[in-house]
Amino acid sequence: MKQNFTVRQGALDGVEAFLSVARHRSFRKAAADLGVTPSAISQAVRVLEERIGAVLFVRTTRSVGLTEAGERFLSRAKPAFEELVAASEVARELGQRPTGLLRLSVPRAVVPLLLEPLLASFCQAYPEVEVEIAVSKEVVDLAAEGFDAGIRLGQLVAADMVAVPLTPPFRLVVVGSPSYFTGRKRPRHTDDLRQHACLRWRRSNGALASWSFENNGHTLEIAVSGPLIASDFPTMMGAALEGIGLAQLPEPMVSDAVKAGKLVRVLDAYAPMLPGVFLCYPSRRQIMPKLRAFIDHVKSRKASVGQTKGR
Template identity: 85%
Template sequence: MKQNFTVRQGALDGVEAFLCVARHRSFRKAAAELGVTPSAISQAVRVLEARIGAALFVRTTRSVGLTQAGERFFSRAKPAFEELVAASEVARDLGQRPAGLLRLSVPRAIVPLLLEPLLASFCRAYPEVEVEIAASKEVVDLAAEGFDAGIRLGHLVAADMVAVPLTPPFRLVVVGSPAYFAGHKRPRRTDDLRQHACLRWRRSTGAIATWSFNDDGQAAEIAVWGPLIASDFPTMLGAAMEGIGLAQLPEPMVSNAVKAGKLVRVLDGYAPTLPGVFLCYPDRRQIMPKLRAFIDHVKDHKAGGGKAR
């Protein structure tokens, strides 16, 4: 059932005029301050009095005074109106310069890879912006949960979101430690994974993810088995380096470990390519300056080869 507004439509009409007259005890001075005619002020006050149902002023040819109802209305309306004006100024200020709280929903695995290089330089460049990072494996509703933006894998970006690429497309690669391969033959085909311990990832939905492959141009999903199930990529990366089993992980995440000889890549010919990682936000007509500053900082960071201003 449709409910009425708590505050009636037009309930604030005439309040500023009333407060100005009450402060000056003069319709003429109030009109001069507000930049309107005395008759316009009188009309606004008359409409307010009619809506309230009580006379607010005692008027004579020489003076203007407040009735008891006017005194009570003034004592309550003045601080409330000043709060409204202050709230408007605060909101206007946030709409004109980068300031305030910037809330970002981010997968845990992305924080060390993408955000840490950005955050320090962004916070130095925009000291009036507070950045809150909500690291989670869940894909949350950004608008409903009060986030300004989120970071998502390309295939998880909703169609109604604006997406800014943070990385180029990358591959999902299978890796294992030298210690693991000391006791196991390296797989050469995806079917060989049946003979291997494979680290698995539980999605936010509760389902255990299959491993994805590109088999001669055809997408293939394979259910694997192994001793460990994790809910985030960093845990799987650490377990793979400890020799617990094979892991399928984003290529940028394993590149340093591969270069250092801590991990070995296998099945590269079957590695599928993902669209990359994106900063995404609701499609708004006007982006708040704090978010616009972050988006521009991300773009500058990309254009500079990873060196943000």
């Protein structure tokens, strides 16, 4: 049967005093070592003995020795206390300078778009920080899953998150390859999409996403159809480049391919504006130096973030 254990309040009180007396075999020397009075050391040890229910030291006017109970307590308490001190030092180091493991939850599409330009320079600037990139199409709970921060489209950032912009707002554009348009008319109105093969995106909740447009300040949601369903933007872009169909993608993602003539934009008059991409994290309180360093690095290099690479 599972037992429930609790640590009583003050359970560690007096342990450091006990260990110092045991090391020096002297209450006076232990007091000098810890920077307190001998009477304070005696009181701390007395309270510890009362709490444990056993005498730990044999005291005479000339010497201090350990009882059998004291020897047994020392054999277990000393390594445990040293481990606690070491743990405190490790935690203090993480709280004082950028070091340790920085875990980021990101959608696959932003890795080449945003992270590759940032990661190389960040890792060079902060060699003691290890960066772990967890790519997921789902919007995970950052705190529950142990992530320091995540990267999200603006409309997916929760209200209780602190958000740092990585990109300015951008449009969601429809593109197709020149080979796709061979023998086909380019759509001029959103209604024309009924005659076109449209690549679709399945959300993390399993639903197929509609294509979104704006017309005279009104939002239009259109259910399209086509030969391919993907769960991420890079796959949709690759399919569009191969001429499989039209895709609706973030403008920064396709800008290089458009400039190179590999993709053609259509329906620009209806392209909706998105808030952009943000680095988000749960709280402003007690930000660890590793995350603060990454945030500052992002802000300092914001001008170059989002400059799209080609395929």
